[in-house]
Amino acid sequence: MKILGICHDVLICSAAVVVDGRVTAAIPEERLDRQKQSRVFPNLAIQRCLEMSGLKLTDIDEIAVAWNPAIDMETIPSGYLTARRWRTEHLSQVPARFMQLLGTRAEDSFTVQGGARSCPPITYLNHYHAHIGNALMACPHEEVAVLVMDGRAEKQTSLLAVARGASVEKLCEVDFPHSLGLFYGTVTQFLGFKADSDEWKVMALAAFAEEDNAFIAPLRELIRVHDDGSFELALEYFSFFNFFERRMYSERFVQRFGQPRARNGALTQRDYKLAAAMQVVFEETVTKIATILHRRTGLQHLAVSGGCFMNSVFNGKITEVTPFETCSLSSCPDDSGTSVGAALFLHAQRAAERAAERGEGAAPPREVVRHSYWGPEFSDEACLDVARRYRLPNVEVVEDPSARAAQDLAEGRILGWFQGRMEFGQRALGNRSILLDPRRKDGKDVVNAAVKFREGFRPFAPAILAERVGEWFACPPETRVPFMERVLLFKKERLEQVPAVTHADGTGRLQTVERETAPRFHALIEAFEARTGVPIVLNTSFNLNGEPIVCAPEDAIRTFYTCALDVLYLGNVRIAK
Ligand SMILES: [Fe+2]
Numbered sequence: 001m002k003i004l005g006i007c008h009d010v011l012i013c014s015a016a017v018v019v020d021g022r023v024t025a026a027i028p029e030e031r032l033d034r035q036k037q038s039r040v041f042p043n044l045a046i047q048r049c050l051e052m053s054g055l056k057l058t059d060i061d062e063i064a065v066a067w068n069p070a071i072d073m074e075t076i077p078s079g080y081l082t083a084r085r086w087r088t089e090h091l092s093q094v095p096a097r098f099m100q101l102l103g104t105r106a107e108d109s110f111t112v113q114g115g116a117r118s119c120p121p122i123t124y125l126n127h128y129h130a131h132i133g134n135a136l137m138a139c140p141h142e143e144v145a146v147l148v149m150d151g152r153a154e155k156q157t158s159l160l161a162v163a164r165g166a167s168v169e170k171l172c173e174v175d176f177p178h179s180l181g182l183f184y185g186t187v188t189q190f191l192g193f194k195a196d197s198d199e200w201k202v203m204a205l206a207a208f209a210e211e212d213n214a215f216i217a218p219l220r221e222l223i224r225v226h227d228d229g230s231f232e233l234a235l236e237y238f239s240f241f242n243f244f245e246r247r248m249y250s251e252r253f254v255q256r257f258g259q260p261r262a263r264n265g266a267l268t269q270r271d272y273k274l275a276a277a278m279q280v281v282f283e284e285t286v287t288k289i290a291t292i293l294h295r296r297t298g299l300q301h302l303a304v305s306g307g308c309f310m311n312s313v314f315n316g317k318i319t320e321v322t323p324f325e326t327c328s329l330s331s332c333p334d335d336s337g338t339s340v341g342a343a344l345f346l347h348a349q350r351a352a353e354r355a356a357e358r359g360e361g362a363a364p365p366r367e368v369v370r371h372s373y374w375g376p377e378f379s380d381e382a383c384l385d386v387a388r389r390y391r392l393p394n395v396e397v398v399e400d401p402s403a404r405a406a407q408d409l410a411e412g413r414i415l416g417w418f419q420g421r422m423e424f425g426q427r428a429l430g431n432r433s434i435l436l437d438p439r440r441k442d443g444k445d446v447v448n449a450a451v452k453f454r455e456g457f458r459p460f461a462p463a464i465l466a467e468r469v470g471e472w473f474a475c476p477p478e479t480r481v482p483f484m485e486r487v488l489l490f491k492k493e494r495l496e497q498v499p500a501v502t503h504a505d506g507t508g509r510l511q512t513v514e515r516e517t518a519p520r521f522h523a524l525i526e527a528f529e530a531r532t533g534v535p536i537v538l539n540t541s542f543n544l545n546g547e548p549i550v551c552a553p554e555d556a557i558r559t560f561y562t563c564a565l566d567v568l569y570l571g572n573v574r575i576a577k
Contacts, residue, residue, distance in 0.1 A: 001350060002059060004049070004120070005343025007066035007130070008041045011196060012336035012426075015045035016374070017053040017060075018343035021351065022367055023137075025052035026340050026374040026424045031551040037197065038548075042339075048376060063114075063122045064346040066130035066338035070106035071154035073099060125342050127153035129168065131333075133348070134341030135305035136163060137369040139328035145299045147290055150306035150335070151181035151196060160229045160293045163303070165362055166352035171296055172229040177241035180231070180285055181308050183223060186238055186248040187278040191271050192261035195240075195248055196307075202275045203313050204458050207505040209276035210269060216277040218256055223285055229292040231285065267457070283314050283321070290322040300325040305341065309333040309485075310426070312509050316486035331372035331425035331483035340374075340424070371482065371517040373431055375422025378553055383418075383570035386553040394576040401572045402520050406527035409437045409537060413566035414450060416542055418556045419520045422549075427484040428541035429511055430463060430521030432549050432556075434565065436500060436538040437528075438462055443500020443538055450564030453545045459509065462501035463539035465525050466512035472536065473510065484511040484539075500538050511539060 005016040005026075016026035025048070030036055032044035050057060073096035081093050099106065108126040113119070131148040146168075148159040157179035160172040185195035188202050225231045235241070237256070240248035254260065261271050290302065302324040309315060309329060318327040330337055344366070351363035378386075380397075387395045398404045401419075408415055415435045423429040434451055436443050448456055461484055462472075470477025474489040481488070487509045495502050502508055515522040529535040542556065543549045544563055550556045553570050560568040560575070568575040 001347060002053075002055060002061050003064055003343040003347050004046065004057075004060045004062075005064045005066065005130075005339040005341070005346070006042055006046065007335060007338040007342065009039060009067070010335035010338070011037050011039065012334070013039055013042040013045070014336050014339040014424075015042045015049045016340040016343050017049045017055065018340070018347050019053060021344070021347050021364075023340055023344070023369065023374050025049040026372075027376065027422070027551075028336050028424070028548075030548040031375065031422065034548060034555070036546060036548050052376065057120070058118055060120045062346060062350070063120050064130075064342035065122060065124045066127055066335075066342040068106065068109060068124040068126045068154055070095065070099075070110050070124065071126065074106055075155070123346055125345060127338065128156055128159045129345050130338035130342035131159075131305040132161065132163060132168060132303075132341065133343070133345030134330050134333060134337045135303040135328065136366065137330050137340065137344055139301070139303040140368045141301040141303075141326075141328075142365060143299060144301045144303045144328070145293050145297045145324070147286075147293055147302060147304045148306045149180055149286065149289075149304075149308035151185060152176045152179055157181065158231070158289070160289070160296070162297050162299065165365075166348040171293070174230045177235060177238070178230075178232045179240075180223070180282065181306070182238075182240050182248065183233060184278060184282055184308070186240060186253070187219075187274060189248045190253070190257070190260045191275060192263045192265055199307075200310065200312075201455065201458060203279060203311060204503070205267070205272055205275035206279040206313070207276075207503050207507075208457065209272040213273045213277055213280075215257065215274050216280050219274075219277045219281045220284070223281065225285060225288045225292075227292070229289050229296065231289065279311075279313065282308075282311065283317070286314060287321045290318070290324065294323045301328070302326065303328040305330065305333045305337070307334045312485055313487045313507070316488050316507070329483065329485045330369065331423070331427070331429070331485065333485075334426065337425065372424040372429065373421040373517065374424045376551060377421040378571065380571035380573065383553050383573045386557070387570065387573050387575060390557060392557070392575055396574050398572055398574045401569050401574065402523035403527045404574060405435070405524050405567075405569055406531055408567050409435060409528055410531045412437065412440070414447065414564065416556055416560050416565045416568040417521070417524075418542065418550065418553065418568070418570045420518075422551055425483060426541075427461070427511075428539065428549055429482070429484065430513060430518045430539060432542040432551070433463075433521075433539045434542050435524075436460075437532075438498040438501040438536050438538045439532065439534060441499050447500075447538070447540060451544070452540065453563075459503040460501055460538050460540050461511060462498060462508045462536045463511045463513050463521070463525065465522065465529065465535040466514045468529075468535040469510070469512050473508070479512070480514075481510050481512045482514065482517070484509055486510070497534060498536055501536065
């Protein structure tokens with residue numbers, strides 16, 4: 001069965017193709033139209049995913065959309081149901097009226113046949129079901145507790161559930177405007193950053209706060225968790241639910257916490273402390289909710305999704321601070337990953353339906369995703385062809401790009417590293433990466449000043465050989481963090497060895513690199529270790545600040561020549577300045 005998943009009109013739109021339960025291609029639209037956080041309909045991504053899967057749109061059996069507008073129909077103001085602006089609004093007005101006449105609410109999903117017979121049937125899924133599909137993709141367990149939390153879906157902002165195979169039992173839902181994601185977004189905006197985008201900057205700032213933090217107690221009062229796992233915000237402090245106002249905090253919030261920081265204003269200890277207080281309250285809240293979920297389900301395994309789980313600092317602690325033994329996360333728990341999640345969720349539903357029709361009981365178990373290299377790929381020959389076509393100077397084909405790149409790194413060069421299929425998700429995982437020697441004391445400043453042009457407080461990530469993780473981080477040796485989705489503490493004695501990839505609080509947002517999924521990247525770090533004794537490189541995404549990660553060799557070349565990178569590897573093609 002071939003399913004095309006899409007998410008659109010969200011922060012990062014994307015498309016994915018799933019064939020018989022396996023992701024064959026997935027790509028965010030921004031990588032192709034080169035507009036950061038592109039919200040347009042993912043036309044280019046759809047076409048590219050089909051190409052990468054060797055399919056035409058008419059080969060697709062079903063289309064899965066990661067949002068169910070029928071749920072929105074429940075709350076359409078009656079004025080909109082009477083007067084249409086475009087005739088196409090009848091597509092929503094008529095069913096909305098009939099739902100009212102029947103006195104029924106929307107189902108979690110509904111299927112329509114596209115306007116033309118050749119269009120595959122389109123199933124609109126509850127946004128949180130798409131997140132569940134996303135949460136389960138890296139989870140090996142058939143019965144699992146699920147927690148989804150983000151800014152908002154059609155109307156939900158939080159969901160506690162149990163997934164058993166393809167079935168979902170909802171335990172508790174929280175509706176807008178009570179939203180932990182938007183609470184964090186409010187503080188993000190108050191601190192002069194962009195809500196729904198820069199939350200991770202606030203997370204990074206938290207490490208600079210001094211100990212005695214008088215903001216924790218008052219911020220804690222703004223959210224209350226109930227015994228069933230639901231929660232509510234003290235709404236008088238917020239105004240994000242007033243869509244006519246861009247300000248997310250109310251006057252009362254200002255009275256309590258002081259004047260908001262101006263965009264690009266100096267960062268003060270007040271700002272660091274408020275950021276730290278937000279992180280504390282966030283962690284306390286999710287911990288309480290997850291603990292309740294554990295009590296209500298009695299399950300040992302948790303799978304999570306939603307923008308709240310882009311919080312890699314908290315992700316690193318989940319199994320320590322909650323009773324769950326394991327926690328599964330994908331490379332893309334934010335909305336960009338709901339295209340993949342929607343396609344996988346629909347596949348699981350259809351597989352279960354077919355198994356039931358055949359009287360087989362359960363559908364075959366889902367395949368566990370171990371990597372996210374689902375994007376376009378360019379062969380060594382194609383890379384060389386582009387370099388020649390552009391008549392680039394200092395081009396050479398190298399026999400062993402991993403060994404040569406390790407030499408470049410050890411000799412102090414900053415590298416653009418472009419290999420294999422592009423990774424999906426907001427973090428580069430060694431196929432579209434910028435790399436540097438992590439031992440450099442000036443490493444953060446060098447990359448910031450030369451390449452990323454971003455705030456100096458933001459840390460860079462260590463990519464470490466998976467088999468070495470227990471020697472460098474305070475974790476069991478079998479720990480795997482394939483998607484840079486968790487922050488862990490470095491072992492104290494290691495901190496001085498890799499100053500370029502340690503944060504102010506002694507942590508690192510690591511990626512454990514495995515030979516099977518990223519062979520050239522793994523070989524590079526191995527060769528770097530052979531030269532230096534350090535099995536780690538600094539890995540940051542291959543893009544300039546404000547631009548999407550590079551996708552094609554042309555993007556990489558353009559980026560290479562507009563910043564201070566020293567060497568670019570396109571496959572086995574080495575280009576020096
Ligand atoms: Fe979402």
